[in-house]
Amino acid sequence: MKTRNSTNWLITALITLGSLVILFPLYMTVSIALKNPEEMAQSIFALPTGLHFDNFTRAIEATDFFSAFKNSFVITFFSVSFVLLTNSLVSYAVARNMNHKFFKGLYFYFISAMFIPFQIIMLPVVKLTTDLRMNNIPGLIILYIVYGLAFNIFVYVGYIRSIPLELEEAATVDGATTYGTFWRIIFPLLAPINATVAILSCLSTWNDFMLPLIILSKPESYTLPLVQYVFQGQFSTDYNLAFASYLLALAPMVIVYIFAQKWIINGITQGAVKS
Amino acid sequence: MAKRKAAFYTMTIPALLLFFLFHTFPTLQGIFYSFTNYDGYSDSYDFVGFKNFASLFTDSNVLNAYLFTFKYAIVVTIFINVISLLIALGLNSRIKFRNFFRGIYFLPNVLGVLIVGYIFNYIFANAIPMIGEKLGSEILTMNILGSEKWAWIGIVIVAVWQGIAFNTILYLAGLQTIPRDIYEAADIDGAGPWSTFWSMTFPMLASFFTINMVLAMKNSLMVFDQIVALTGGGPGRSTQSIAMLIYQGGFQGGEFAYQSANAVIYFIVIVIISVVQLNFLQKRELDA
Numbered sequence: 006m007k008t009r010n011s012t013n014w015l016i017t018a019l020i021t022l023g024s025l026v027i028l029f030p031l032y033m034t035v036s037i038a039l040k041n042p043e044e045m046a047q048s049i050f051a052l053p054t055g056l057h058f059d060n061f062t063r064a065i066e067a068t069d070f071f072s073a074f075k076n077s078f079v080i081t082f083f084s085v086s087f088v089l090l091t092n093s094l095v096s097y098a099v100a101r102n103m104n105h106k107f108f109k110g111l112y113f114y115f116i117s118a119m120f121i122p123f124q125i126i127m128l129p130v131v132k133l134t135t136d137l138r139m140n141n142i143p144g145l146i147i148l149y150i151v152y153g154l155a156f157n158i159f160v161y162v163g164y165i166r167s168i169p170l171e172l173e174e175a176a177t178v179d180g181a182t183t184y185g186t187f188w189r190i191i192f193p194l195l196a197p198i199n200a201t202v203a204i205l206s207c208l209s210t211w212n213d214f215m216l217p218l219i220i221l222s223k224p225e226s227y228t229l230p231l232v233q234y235v236f237q238g239q240f241s242t243d244y245n246l247a248f249a250s251y252l253l254a255l256a257p258m259v260i261v262y263i264f265a266q267k268w269i270i271n272g273i274t275q276g277a278v279k280s
Numbered sequence: 281m282a283k284r285k286a287a288f289y290t291m292t293i294p295a296l297l298l299f300f301l302f303h304t305f306p307t308l309q310g311i312f313y314s315f316t317n318y319d320g321y322s323d324s325y326d327f328v329g330f331k332n333f334a335s336l337f338t339d340s341n342v343l344n345a346y347l348f349t350f351k352y353a354i355v356v357t358i359f360i361n362v363i364s365l366l367i368a369l370g371l372n373s374r375i376k377f378r379n380f381f382r383g384i385y386f387l388p389n390v391l392g393v394l395i396v397g398y399i400f401n402y403i404f405a406n407a408i409p410m411i412g413e414k415l416g417s418e419i420l421t422m423n424i425l426g427s428e429k430w431a432w433i434g435i436v437i438v439a440v441w442q443g444i445a446f447n448t449i450l451y452l453a454g455l456q457t458i459p460r461d462i463y464e465a466a467d468i469d470g471a472g473p474w475s476t477f478w479s480m481t482f483p484m485l486a487s488f489f490t491i492n493m494v495l496a497m498k499n500s501l502m503v504f505d506q507i508v509a510l511t512g513g514g515p516g517r518s519t520q521s522i523a524m525l526i527y528q529g530g531f532q533g534g535e536f537a538y539q540s541a542n543a544v545i546y547f548i549v550i551v552i553i554s555v556v557q558l559n560f561l562q563k564r565e566l567d568a
Contacts (some may be wrong), residue, residue, distance in 0.1 A: 017375040023367060024384045029443070030399050031387075035405065049407055087530045091295065098291035111292060118303055120551050122502060124526040125543040127307070128320065128536055129306035129313070154295060183287035212392035214505050219531070230394045234508065244402060251395050262390045265381045269390075273446075274453040277491070 015102055034255070037248040045074040045244065060249035067239060069251050072225060073232040074257065080142055080217075081210045081229060084149035088206050089199050094162030097187050103166070112162060118155040123215070131219050140222040148220065149210055157202055160276060165191065201276030204269050211258055229254040313540040320536030332541035343544060344517055345525040351434055352521070353500035356439045359491070360496045362418075364444040368451035369477075382452070389445035397509025400438045401425065404510075428518040431511050435519060438506050443499065447492045454488035455481070490561040497557060502549060522546050 037045070038060055039053040064070065102108035130148075134140045139147065168191065176186045214230045221227060227235065234253055240247035262269060281388035314332055336342050371382050388396065405423045412420025424430040458481065466476045482489075504523040507513060513520035513528065520528075524547070530539035 011374065012376055013374045016370050016373050017377075020367070020370045020375055020381050023370075024381055027384055027388060030396070030403060030441070034399050037402075049410060060340035094291050095295045098288040102288055108288070108292065111296060114296075115299065118299075120305075120547075120554055121307055122523075122543065122547055122550050124502075124523055125310040125540070126306040127526065127543070128305065128530045128540055130302065131531075133302070133306055133309075134437045147298075148302060151295075151298045154299055155303075177284070183284050184291075189290075207565055208390060212390075214392070214394045214508070220379050222310060225307075233395055233398060244406075247398070248402075251398060254395055255391055258390045258392075259387070262387065266386075267379070270382065270449060273449055274456075277450050277453045277488075278457060 008258045038252040049253045060245045064250035068232045077228040087150045088153045092157040100162040100165035189219040305449045318537040319534040349521045356500040357496040360443040364447035372455040388442040393505040428515045454485045
């Protein structure tokens with residue numbers, strides 16, 4: 006413990022070793038995606054000797070990558086945007102009226118849904134969305150926005166209650182409506198917690214497999230994870246094609262992560278410490 | 281003031297109605313169907329009382345799914361928490377390139393579970409056996425996903441590899457709330473690193489420990505994506521989780537009502553576990 010101010014090399018070495026365990030599967034993914042079958046026959050671990058980008062062009066064609074990417078993007082973009090706009094508004098009304106029976110009841114009603122496993126809803130909700138002709142992308146977006154409430158109310162209400170009432174009272178005296186007060190005064194103050202909610206919803210929506218699997222009925226509305234599942238049969242022998250397709254599906258989020266890494270981790274850290 | 285109250289109602293009532301329609305109503309429907317013999321596509325069904333529930337308790341597939349899911353969830357929860365706490369302690373100490381490593385350890389959290397499962401599927405089926413051949417190790421040459429006895433370990437490995445990312449960040453957030461000077465005080469008092477950890481660091485992480493245990497347990501009890509990508513529930517039914525069984529039986533097996541009853545039981549089990557876990561861990565937090 007005398008070395009408190011100098012680098013601890015033993016721990017640095019252990020952390021480095023551990024990070025290799027994290028990186029190994031990703032190294033395999035990238036290198037297999039770039040190889041051809043002859044290189045694979047020599048060694049599946051070695052670096053690719055040439056760059057076989059034709060794996061990617063084949064994968065794009067086979068899985069209709071751009072269509073799946075567009076679907077995933079549209080679903081994630083609209084779900085996250087509306088989650089931020091609507092869930093925060095509902096939470097605001099609840100947070101400012103926790104002394105009122107109706108709103109307090111509402112709070113516990115929403116968060117108690119976190120304990121209900123999705124499997125109990127899964128079978129009936131497929132029937133319901135089919136009957137309402139919602140077994141498509143807009144329907145899926147609505148489900149994400151509504152289901153997000155259970156967790157997000159919990160996060161938002163805690164945060165909103167820490168914002169002093171005086172700010173709003175001043176606005177009310179000046180004649181602002183309740184909605185106006187929310188959008189102009191409260192919503193901008195929610196930026197840090199909005200970031201946390203946006204990051205978490207974005208990751209879970211983009212990577213979700215089960216809800217698109219049971220809700221989306223038409224192949225042209227399939228998302229990136231769903232497409233990997235559907236094409237497993239064709240991938241089974243052609244690993245280079247399969248891994249090129251996996252890499253394409255993983256890449257968008259990884260690229261976002263590389264550029265926004267600090268912001269993403271801080272957003273989650275802040276959310277964790279505050280709630 | 282009345283206007284303000286009215287605004288608060290218009291802010292919440294649409295959400296309440298939508299939530300009821302898409303969440304509460306299907307839940308009630310699920311419970312309703314669990315007392316029928318509905319197969320999911322016929323026009324008619326009959327009430328059968330508690331027959332589905334009675335059959336569940338004697339169904340070896342159901343029992344098998346519960347045993348697998350619990351075994352899996354307990355092992356995954358323990359490994360995720362121990363490993364992520366160790367990594368967080370490492371990342372919080374004086375190491376080089378701390379932010380870089382923090383970025384690497386969090387990376388698996390941004391990757392889709394299903395696709396990670398497919399990548400590991402290949403590693404288990406091809407890469408590890410090849411290493412085993414070179415090393416002359418017979419255990420490694422086998423594809424563990426093809427073994428009824430060991431396939432579940434493969435799923436555990438994938439879930440832990442990916443699951444430690446999020447918990448590490450939470451533990452790290454917790455560690456950063458502990459002021460540095462109390463370590464110096466402990467240092468002066470002559471406390472070793474081991475006793476410093478158990479008497480100071482760990483108690484101060486109590487609330488983070490609670491969240492992480494509950495999160496990891498809840499996620500692993502719901503395991504589905506990993507199983508689709510790694511084993512499909514096999515070999516045999518050795519890795520069929522509860523979520524997988526409800527999905528397969530309900531959608532493909534014509535067991536809508538029967539699996540609804542299974543889901544009701546599953547719901548009760550999850551509530552009991554969550555309540556017990558929270559009570560136990562929060563009591564520990566207070567004791568600490």
